[in-house]
Amino acid sequence: MTAFVAQRLLATIPVLVMVALFVFLMLRLTPGDPAAIIAGDNATPVQIEEIRERLGLNDPLPTQLAIWAGKLLQGDLGESFFFKKKVTELILQRVEPTLALATTTMIITLLVAIPLGVLAAYRQGGWLDRTVMGFSVAGFSVPVFVLGYLLIYVFAVELKWFPVQGYKSISAGLWPFLHRLILPSLTLSVIYIALIARITRASVIDVLGEDYIRTAKAKGLTNRTVLVKHALRNAAVPIVTIVGIGIALLIGGVVVTESVYNIPGLGRLTVDAVLGRDYPTIQAVILVFSFVYVLINLVIDLSYTLLDPRIRY
Amino acid sequence: MTSPDLVDSAAQAAASAERPGLLRQLSRNPSVVFGTVVLLVMVVLGLLAPALDTLDPAGIDPAWRNKRPGTEHTITLPSGQELEYVHRMGTDSLGRDLYSRVLYGARISLVVGLAVAVISIAVGLVIGLLAGYVRWLDGVAMRVMDGLMAIPGILLAIGLVSLWGAGLATVIIAIAVPEIPRVVRLVRSIVLSIREEPYVEAAISVGTPLVPILYRHVLPNTIAPLLVQGTYVCASAILVEAILSFLGVGIPPETPTWGNIMAEGRVLFQVFPHNILFPGVFLALTILAVNLLGDGLRDTLDPRMAKRF
Numbered sequence: 001m002t003a004f005v006a007q008r009l010l011a012t013i014p015v016l017v018m019v020a021l022f023v024f025l026m027l028r029l030t031p032g033d034p035a036a037i038i039a040g041d042n043a044t045p046v047q048i049e050e051i052r053e054r055l056g057l058n059d060p061l062p063t064q065l066a067i068w069a070g071k072l073l074q075g076d077l078g079e080s081f082f083f084k085k086k087v088t089e090l091i092l093q094r095v096e097p098t099l100a101l102a103t104t105t106m107i108i109t110l111l112v113a114i115p116l117g118v119l120a121a122y123r124q125g126g127w128l129d130r131t132v133m134g135f136s137v138a139g140f141s142v143p144v145f146v147l148g149y150l151l152i153y154v155f156a157v158e159l160k161w162f163p164v165q166g167y168k169s170i171s172a173g174l175w176p177f178l179h180r181l182i183l184p185s186l187t188l189s190v191i192y193i194a195l196i197a198r199i200t201r202a203s204v205i206d207v208l209g210e211d212y213i214r215t216a217k218a219k220g221l222t223n224r225t226v227l228v229k230h231a232l233r234n235a236a237v238p239i240v241t242i243v244g245i246g247i248a249l250l251i252g253g254v255v256v257t258e259s260v261y262n263i264p265g266l267g268r269l270t271v272d273a274v275l276g277r278d279y280p281t282i283q284a285v286i287l288v289f290s291f292v293y294v295l296i297n298l299v300i301d302l303s304y305t306l307l308d309p310r311i312r313y
Numbered sequence: 314m315t316s317p318d319l320v321d322s323a324a325q326a327a328a329s330a331e332r333p334g335l336l337r338q339l340s341r342n343p344s345v346v347f348g349t350v351v352l353l354v355m356v357v358l359g360l361l362a363p364a365l366d367t368l369d370p371a372g373i374d375p376a377w378r379n380k381r382p383g384t385e386h387t388i389t390l391p392s393g394q395e396l397e398y399v400h401r402m403g404t405d406s407l408g409r410d411l412y413s414r415v416l417y418g419a420r421i422s423l424v425v426g427l428a429v430a431v432i433s434i435a436v437g438l439v440i441g442l443l444a445g446y447v448r449w450l451d452g453v454a455m456r457v458m459d460g461l462m463a464i465p466g467i468l469l470a471i472g473l474v475s476l477w478g479a480g481l482a483t484v485i486i487a488i489a490v491p492e493i494p495r496v497v498r499l500v501r502s503i504v505l506s507i508r509e510e511p512y513v514e515a516a517i518s519v520g521t522p523l524v525p526i527l528y529r530h531v532l533p534n535t536i537a538p539l540l541v542q543g544t545y546v547c548a549s550a551i552l553v554e555a556i557l558s559f560l561g562v563g564i565p566p567e568t569p570t571w572g573n574i575m576a577e578g579r580v581l582f583q584v585f586p587h588n589i590l591f592p593g594v595f596l597a598l599t600i601l602a603v604n605l606l607g608d609g610l611r612d613t614l615d616p617r618m619a620k621r622f
Binding site: 014015016017018019021022023026027030031034037038137138140141142143144145146149150152153157164248249251252255256259260270271274275277279282283285286289290293294 | 456457459460461463464465466467468469471472473474475476477478548552555556559560561562575579582583586589593596597600601604605608
């Protein structure tokens with residue numbers, strides 16, 4: 001077990017190095033003069049030179065890489081052009097709303113998608129199954145921002161149940177916090193529910209064909225026990241895998257949802273940084289999101305042993 | 314010994330027996346039919362936009378801003394002629410006719426979807442074939458792909474566009490790059506299983522060089538899965554392009570794209586929801602059509618994959 005954990009941790013390192021290398025090379029291998037592009041069309045040569053200096057583009061490539069990697073290892077992600085602050089500080093300020101949004105989205109998704117998937121599998125071919133499958137195709141196709149505006153229009157503008165936009169920290173009280181978070185989380189969870197419900201259904205259907213399910217039914221267990229204790233438990237590994245892979249989808253969705261609902265999180269920071277030509281911040285956000293994505297998937301890999309005692313390393 | 318002619322004609326007979334069957338199978342699949350019809354409608358709307366009673370999609374009219382759908386309008390043409398025109402979908406905050414912009418917007422979405430699918434499949438196919446067949450390359454290529462896959466696609470596209478500047482070509486490439494690793498993995502896995510097949514071993518044993526083996530034996534096996542993968546890439550590309558435009562980091566705002574129309578409409582959205590509604594419906598419908606087409610193709614062409622989902 002310890003050997004397995006160590007081996008998985010070690011296998012993650014090359015991926016993280018590769019990601020960092022990509023993010024580093026993205027700027028350096030841009031056709032043309034990256035400093036001029038970042039400075040914009042109206043920049044003077046002095047401004048361009050200043051940007052080149054601040055990004056360290058005047059040194060030879062290996063030197064640049066060494067300096068950049070050295071800073072990265074110390075948690076120094078550079079300094080924002082636009083916000084005139086350390087990027088690390090900037091990111092820490094913006095983490096809370098994104099974390100809140102992602103967590104509520106995840107809770108809604110799991111509460112809705114797993115029961116739906118299990119029921120659809122149980123009644124395979126029935127109306128519920130067809131509805132879930134139809135919803136899952138539709139959920140993949142309606143863009144997050146279209147759905148977001150649709151929900152805002154119906155529930156905030158017409159019905160006035162929720163505020164249109166904005167974010168309140170949890171320190172302002174639980175209700176104001178949740179009240180503003182419900183619509184964005186619902187918006188973001190739709191595509192994720194579509195994905196997870198579909199996988200849950202497929203994976204439970206697979207398990208329902210097994211002999212031990214027939215045995216469990218034959219010895220008189222209730223449908224509920226069979227579905228939850230026997231089928232779902234054994235279908236858990238593929239579901240959890242997709243939850244992990246889907247984090248990439250969630251991160252993309254966060255960027256859009258935060259823009260639609262005006263939530264000052266990391267997603268909004270990304271868009272603001274692009275519009276403000278704030279390259280160090282863009283670079284840092286991509287790096288942080290990718291690292292989080294890789295690490296969540298590492299944790300999920302490690303959790304397989306808990307979910308399925310047959311998996312031993 | 315069987316004569317080569319006989320084998321050839323048998324193969325031809327098998328192929329010709331299969332072909333009409335496949336088409337009929339596809340035409341019986343409701344997902345394929347719905348997807349194809351909707352896509353064809355979108356293609357026609359996009360191509361024939363100038364002939365479908367549209368105005369200049371970039372034509373600004375400050376006096377006719379934010380009109381609701383169905384507003385009638387007497388336009389004085391440059392020639393002095395007067396034209397009675399109905400703004401079927403209303404106008405945006407610069408007085409541009411929304412119906413015209415939505416129709417022209419179909420062009421960008423379809424071009425981006427198709428171009429991204431073709432580019433990512435082509436590049437992924439070449440890298441995947443090489444990685445699957447050239448041992449020393451495999452490790453390196455797959456590590457690079459793992460790294461690329463670890464960066465969430467939309468973020469990577471945003472990062473690339475922010476560096477390369479906004480424009481149709483850069484948007485297409487920026488969306489295609491994050492899609493490549495998935496294609497590479499798919500092709501590589503097919504190659505790895507095909508190269509163990511007896512007929513490939515037989516071809517190698519009679520001294521067939523690498524390139525004909527790839528071309529004759531490996532490549533045909535990749536067509537069906539890549540066609541399916543290509544439709545999914547296309548759907549995702551249309552979505553990502555709209556997202557980039559919507560966030561203001563995609564194709565320049567004066568170009569009519571569905572994402573741009575929505576980005577422009579978001580400020581006054583609470584009063585004039587039609588600016589978001591119409592392009593949103595077209596966008597969702599197009600993506601739905603491509604996804605359904607993909608599902609239908611997968612069910613007919615690749616039953617093994619269909620069983621999983």
